Structure formats: C-alpha cells, structure tokens
Amino acid sequence: MNIDVEDLLRSGMERLTDQVQAPRGLAERAVAAHRRRRRRRAAAAIAAGSAAVATAVLVAVTGAGLAPARTGDGGTGVHTVAYVLGRVAGALSASDMVVLTRTTFDPAFPPITQWSYHGESRSVQSGYVGMAGAPWAEGQESWAAGTAVIGKHRVNVEVDFRHRRWYPTPPILPGTALNGCSNTLDLLQYGTGPVDWTVYVRQALACGTFKIAGHGQVEGHRAIELTGGERRPSWFGRNALYVDATLYVDASTYMPLRVTWINRSHTAVGFVPLYGVVRQDISLLSPTPGNVALATITIPAGFRKVPSSTFGGPLYQYFGTPK
Amino acid sequence: MPQDQQVTKLEAFLAERGQTLMRTAVLLAGNVEAGEDLLQTALERLLRRGARLDADPEGYVRRTLCNLATDGFRRQGRWRRKMPVLAADLLVQADPTAQVDLRDALVRLLLQLPPRQRVVLVLRYWEQLSGPETAAELGWPENTVKSMASRGLRRLRELAGAWPDTGPPPDPGPLPGAGAYLHDMAVTLGSSRS
Numbered sequence: 001m002n003i004d005v006e007d008l009l010r011s012g013m014e015r016l017t018d019q020v021q022a023p024r025g026l027a028e029r030a031v032a033a034h035r036r037r038r039r040r041r042a043a044a045a046i047a048a049g050s051a052a053v054a055t056a057v058l059v060a061v062t063g064a065g066l067a068p069a070r071t072g073d074g075g076t077g078v079h080t081v082a083y084v085l086g087r088v089a090g091a092l093s094a095s096d097m098v099v100l101t102r103t104t105f106d107p108a109f110p111p112i113t114q115w116s117y118h119g120e121s122r123s124v125q126s127g128y129v130g131m132a133g134a135p136w137a138e139g140q141e142s143w144a145a146g147t148a149v150i151g152k153h154r155v156n157v158e159v160d161f162r163h164r165r166w167y168p169t170p171p172i173l174p175g176t177a178l179n180g181c182s183n184t185l186d187l188l189q190y191g192t193g194p195v196d197w198t199v200y201v202r203q204a205l206a207c208g209t210f211k212i213a214g215h216g217q218v219e220g221h222r223a224i225e226l227t228g229g230e231r232r233p234s235w236f237g238r239n240a241l242y243v244d245a246t247l248y249v250d251a252s253t254y255m256p257l258r259v260t261w262i263n264r265s266h267t268a269v270g271f272v273p274l275y276g277v278v279r280q281d282i283s284l285l286s287p288t289p290g291n292v293a294l295a296t297i298t299i300p301a302g303f304r305k306v307p308s309s310t311f312g313g314p315l316y317q318y319f320g321t322p323k
Numbered sequence: 324m325p326q327d328q329q330v331t332k333l334e335a336f337l338a339e340r341g342q343t344l345m346r347t348a349v350l351l352a353g354n355v356e357a358g359e360d361l362l363q364t365a366l367e368r369l370l371r372r373g374a375r376l377d378a379d380p381e382g383y384v385r386r387t388l389c390n391l392a393t394d395g396f397r398r399q400g401r402w403r404r405k406m407p408v409l410a411a412d413l414l415v416q417a418d419p420t421a422q423v424d425l426r427d428a429l430v431r432l433l434l435q436l437p438p439r440q441r442v443v444l445v446l447r448y449w450e451q452l453s454g455p456e457t458a459a460e461l462g463w464p465e466n467t468v469k470s471m472a473s474r475g476l477r478r479l480r481e482l483a484g485a486w487p488d489t490g491p492p493p494d495p496g497p498l499p500g501a502g503a504y505l506h507d508m509a510v511t512l513g514s515s516r517s
Binding site: 005006008009010011012013015016017020021022023026027028029030031033034037 | 329330333334336337341342344345346349350355358359362363366367370371425426427429430433444445448449476479480483
C-alpha cells in the first residue's frame with residue numbers, strides 16, 4: 001500500500017484540533033500568573049539582598065573588607081549591588097537626620113528642594129514657568145507638595161502659592177515600572193524624586209535596578225557609583241522611555257549623595273520634548289527643631305481649599321497642562 | 324501598564340491568533356488540557372518580554388511553545404505530572420474495541436513521539452514550514468531538524484506500512500515507539516532528578 005503519511009498526518013492534525021479554541025479567560029489567567037511570578041521574584045530578591053548583607057558583614061568581620069565594590073558588574077555583581085544597597089538602606093533607616101534633596105534640571109527649569117524626615121516631607125519649587133518664553137519668578141516659592149498637619153491629622157497636600165490655594169492629595173506613591181517593581185527611573189508626576197529614600201533604595205535592590213559602575217568623587221566625598229537604565233518601549237512602539245540613572249553613595253557612610261537621571265526619550269509628552277538631565281543632590285541636616293520643621297508644610301492663613309487636582313505639580317508645566 | 328489594559332490587549336491578540344496557537348499547543352503538548360497549560364506559560368513569557376507584543380507576538384509565542392515543549396515545559400516538572408495522563412492514554416489505545424482509522428492513529432503516535440521529533444513534525448506539517456525555516460524557528464542546526472523529522476516519519480511509516488488495506492483497522496496496541504518513549508521519558512525524568 002502506498003500511503004502518503006505526510007498528507008494523512010497533516011489532515012489528522014487538522015481533524016484532531018478542529019474544534020479546539022483558546023479557552024476564555026486565558027489572557028486574564030496569564031496576566032495574573034505573570035504578576036504573581038513577579039511578586040515572588042521581588043520577594044526572593046529582597047531575601048537574597050538580606051542574605052548578601054549578612055554574608056558581607058561576616059566577611060568584614062573576618063578582615064576581607066569591601067573589595068568587591070571596586071569591581072564591575074561581573075559574576076559577583078549582583079551580590080555586590082545587594083550589599084551596597086543593603087548598606088544604604090540600613091544607613092538611611094538608622095539615620096536620624098533630615099534629608100535635603102535639591103533637584104535641578106537641564107534644560108533649565110525651576111529647581112525643586114525637598115526636606116524629608118521620618119515620613120514627613122516638603123517639596124518646594126522655587127520660581128515658576130510663565131507663558132512660553134517668559135522668565136521665571138526665580139527665588140519665589142510657587143508650589144509645594146508634601147505632608148501637613150491639619151487639625152490633628154497628617155495629610156498630604158499640594159499648595160499653589162501664586163494663587164493662594166491648596167488641596168489634599170493621596171499619599172505620594174512611587175510609580176510602577178514595567179518590570180513590576182514599584183520604582184521607576186523616570187521622574188514622576190511631582191518631579192521630586194523619591195519621597196522616602198529608604199523605600200526607594202530597598203525597591204531598587206528588589207528590582208535589580210542598579211549595578212556597580214565604579215567609584216567617583218561627589219563634593220569631596222569618595223563615592224561608590226551605581227548605574228541603572230530603563231528601556232521601556234510603549235505598547236504601541238511610540239513614546240518609548242529611555243532613562244539612565246547614576247546613583248552615588250558615600251563609600252564610608254553609605255548615605256546617598258547624588259542621583260543623575262538622563263532622559264533620552266526625545267518623544268513629545270504634552271507640548272514639551274521629554275528629554276534632558278535631572279540632578280538630585282542629597283545632603284543631611286542635623287535634626288534640630290528648625291530643620292525638622294522644614295519637612296512639614298504649613299498652609300499659610302487665607303489660602304483657600306480647592307478640589308483635588310485643580311492644579312498640578314511642576315512637571316505639569318514641564319510636560320504640558322493637565323487635561 | 325495597568326493589569327486591565329494588559330488583559331485587554333492580550334485578549335485582542337488571542338481573539339485574532341488564539342485558535343491557531345492553541346491548536347499548535349495541543350499538538351505539541353498532547354492534549355487540550357496540557358495545551359492550555361503550555362499556551363498560558365508561553366503567554367506569561369510573552370508578558371515578561373513586554374516589548375514583544377508590538378513586534379511579532381505570534382512568532383514569539385510559537386517559538387516559546389516549541390521551546391517549552393522540547394525543554395522548559397518538561398524541565399518545569401509539568402511532564403512529570405502528565406505522566407499518569409500519558410500512561411492512561413496508552414491504556415485507552417490498547418482497548419481492542421477502539422475503532423480508529425490510520426489518520427487518527429498517526430496523530431496519536433505523533434503525540435507519543437519524543438518532544439523534539441514531535442515539535443519538528445508539527446512545524447513541518449502543521450505550520451507548513453520548510454526544513455530551513457523550521458531550523459531557524461527552533462534555533463537548531465538544519466541537520467538536526469532533518470534527523471528529527473526523518474526519525475519521526477520513519478515511526479509513522481512503520482505504523483502505516485503495517486496498516487491493512489481493507490477491513491476494520493486493527494488495534495494499534497502498544498504503538499511502535501510508545502514503550503520506548505515512556506522508557507526514554509522515565510530515564511529523562513530520572514536523570515533530571517539527580
């Protein structure tokens with residue numbers, strides 16, 4: 001018998017799967033499973049980071065020191081980053097200092113200064129962008145966001161000094177990166193960087209955002225340089241985000257010193273091209289009553305309360321007016 | 324991207340290409356349940372890659388299905404859980420009352436071939452890919468693809484050669500290669516545990 005096995009096989013496969021359909025809910029199940037997996041991986045990374053810190057402490061006690069931090073991101077790079085970021089998170093947690101973060105932009109944009117202390121924060125923009133081409137009102141406080149005590153409650157607020165108004169906001173949360181880590185390298189709505197550097201660094205550790213790049217000098221401090229990048233192609237291939245970040249950490253105290261964000265997206269968001277360099281310089285202030293008070297917003301008398309989102313943060317001006 | 328949006332986009336993709344991919348997954352995995360499992364795993368991989376959805380998601384998912392079927396899926400231990408199902412399938416085929424024609428017998432034998440042979444035959448005769456295209460799809464040398472296709476077809480031809488010209492088809496019994504397949508699988512699983 002001369003049988004064309006290949007044809008029979010082909011038609012047999014056709015017949016066997018004739019009624020087969022992709023089951024309903026498959027997409028939902030796949031997305032849910034995907035997210036569960038990411039959460040598990042993030043938890044595992046945190047656990048790995050803790051283990052790395054413990055190992056590194058043991059090595060330090062036995063006299064081996066911190067030699068791995070000098071290396072690039074070779075085979076031991078992950079552990080080295082985990083060690084450094086673990087130390088940073090530990091140093092921040094143990095610190096009782098007021099963290100002062102100064103954010104400057106290039107191309108020029110009104111700078112933002114932030115004071116944070118144990119969950120309280122106050123971000124203030126000095127100057128504002130007027131009509132296109134108009135100069136800023138440099139030095140004049142135009143906008144603030146952070147925590148305020150109203151009555152006996154601590155609430156998050158935004159304040160518009162120019163128009164003498166304010167509104168309560170939901171707590172400022174870190175953005176969510178595509179890789180599932182609640183931590184993005186791009187500047188968020190408020191453009192003020194992380195509100196809580198401890199949270200930020202722990203998330204960076206969990207997300208594997210950074211790798212060790214070497215050492216550098218920041219304001220006379222010997223610093224460990226960590227670099228990270230995010231390539232976030234959009235779903236439709238437009239408005240892709242390309243951001244590189246460099247984090248400098250004091251090599252002896254492990255306190256963060258500076259973060260530089262380079263946005264090379266060159267795609268229009270609103271009316272403004274989304275690109276440029278944002279630098280955040282971090283310094284520590286002793287927790288005197290005066291410095292601690294800087295981390296809380298006081299709404300000036302006479303300011304009227306308006307509905308939430310009546311006005312936006314500084315990056316609304318940077319990226320276009322809110323719709 | 325919000326979960327709902329991700330689901331919506333994935334659903335749109337599956338509405339268009341889901342059936343084709345599901346059919347391939349069933350042929351690669353051996354049954355509908357395992358095919359669903361396989362396709363879901365491939366979609367998870369697609370989501371992990373993110374960018375693939377706006378490139379060639381179907382190609383990526385198909386390649387992932389093949390890779391999972393030949394390696395990852397088995398390594399994940401899912402084949403271990405499917406073993407009783409495969410064994411049960413063989414028992415059903417040994418039923419003397421089973422009335423199957425050669426075409427169905429061929430497909431059932433295909434499902435019992437070693438994963439690499441099955442993947443090659445599915446790509447060649449279901450996806451209609453040429454030898455070089457199959458090699459490119461799987462990332463294997465062309466000679467490996469030829470060899471796998473040749474071995475798989477040889478087994479199928481053995482079955483067809485023994486098939487009577489007339490009358491009711493015989494019980495395929497323990498199909499050629501099935502025992503060897505189970506033996507191979509047991510060896511593979513045994514070695515994967517060590």
